[in-house]
Amino acid sequence: METTIYYFTGTGNSLKIAKSISEGLNDCELVPIAKIWEDDHLLSHSEKVGFVFPLYYAGLPKIVYDFLSKIDLAKTNYFFAVVTYAGDINTTPLNQINSILNDKSKSLSAGFYLLMPNNYVISYDVHSESRQKEFFREAEKKIENIITTIKQSETNLEEGFFDKRRVKSEKFNEDFRLNVHGTDKSFYSEDSCTSCEICVKVCPVNNIVMVENRPQWQHKCQQCLACINFCPEECIQFGKKTLKTKRYHHPEIEVNDLINQKP
Ligand code: SF4
Ligand code: SF4
Known part of the structure; x- marks a missing residue:
């Protein structure tokens, strides 16, 4: 190539x-x-x-x-x-x-x-x-x-x-990279979850498993936000803030495209 x-x-x-x-x-x-x-x-x-x-x-x-x-x-x-x-x-x-x-x-x-x-x-x-x-x-x-x-x-x-601003930003980004895996502690699913497992399928690093028909996050998150944005029920939340925000994914990109990027 x-x-x-x-x-x-x-x-x-x-x-x-x-x-x-x-x-x-x-x-x-x-x-x-x-x-x-x-x-x-x-x-x-x-x-x-x-x-x-x-x-x-x-x-x-x-x-x-x-x-x-x-x-x-x-x-x-x-x-x-x-x-x-x-x-x-x-x-x-x-x-x-x-x-x-x-x-x-x-x-x-x-x-x-x-x-x-x-x-x-x-x-x-x-x-x-x-x-x-x-x-x-x-x-x-x-x-x-x-x-x-x-x-x-x-x-x-x-x-x-x-x-010159980049020196400060590099530290900001370094701290993010050090801590990102555990940031998934704020994710949870609401009772409207239908156990469809789309969140499991779109996660690029296999960070979500189903336990008793509900997603559980395994603390190796990259914070890509595929799970919360692709959930068809919009029932994944991250703390309280996402109760008020809508969801987005690119209109030409489908669940299968996300699945295809996985190992
Ligand atoms: S994508 Fe949403 S509805 Fe489907 S299993 Fe995950 S949390 Fe539940
Ligand atoms: S934010 Fe991304 S990496 Fe983290 S659990 Fe959701 S899909 Fe996986």
């Missing part, structure tokens, strides 16, 4: 972006990070490698950080990253990737941020459908530029890449 895109997705925003970029490139494969990240020997053979994932706590999701630290990228010389986000953004995730690549004697060539609808329903409500559609339209336009940049192996990291 000329290009490999490694992606991580919880509610489909990053998967939709990864698919769109892949379709615009020649000879490109999509590889789900959740399917392979625990393998002992991770190696990429592609000339170009990209990473598509959501922003978590101002930086990389833990699973993406751990995967990047492990994978052997010696055969690749062009790297790009696309970060989906719904709120505040700074340069931390791209700098984190660049630092990890530097440790492998490589560097990031191109990085992009794409504004997508909010899915972090444990803190913020979802955007209206009309606003969501605006985000999708804007993203499609940006994707055309991203594809051109990758095809021509261009670099684009000059402006604002070395933002």
Whole structure:
């Protein structure tokens, strides 16, 4: 393959972006990070490698950080990253990737941020459908530029890449990655649960098991929020906040797409 895109997705925003970029490139494969990240020997053979994932706590999701630290990228010389986000953004995730690549004697060539609808329903409500559609339209336009940049192996990291705010944000993200596994203690299901097991199926790290026909979270959570957003009964809650927030997943991404990213 000329290009490999490694992606991580919880509610489909990053998967939709990864698919769109892949379709615009020649000879490109999509590889789900959740399917392979625990393998002992991770190696990429592609000339170009990209990473598509959501922003978590101002930086990389833990699973993406751990995967990047492990994978052997010696055969690749062009790297790009696309970060989906719904709120505040700074340069931390791209700098984190660049630092990890530097440790492998490589560097990031191109990085992009794409504004997508909010899915972090444990803190913020979802955007209206009309606003969501605006985000999708804007993203499609940006994707055309991203594809051109990758095809021509261009670099684009000059402006604002070395933002001083990132030092503070890196600590914020590091603390998140240290503690994220146990954050699922706030999840519970309400009595309207129908035992359909969709939450079990969509969890990318198999963190949910059914006990007496109700989901139980096993404290190896990545906080992707697939379970709470894909539950058809909207009966998963995270503390009290989600009693008032709606649910979101990308309209073109289905439960089966989430199942397909699992080991
Ligand atoms: S997805 Fe919702 S309804 Fe289905 S088992 Fe999980 S909590 Fe219950
Ligand atoms: S338990 Fe829910 S939030 Fe945690 S990793 Fe699984 S699907 Fe994502």
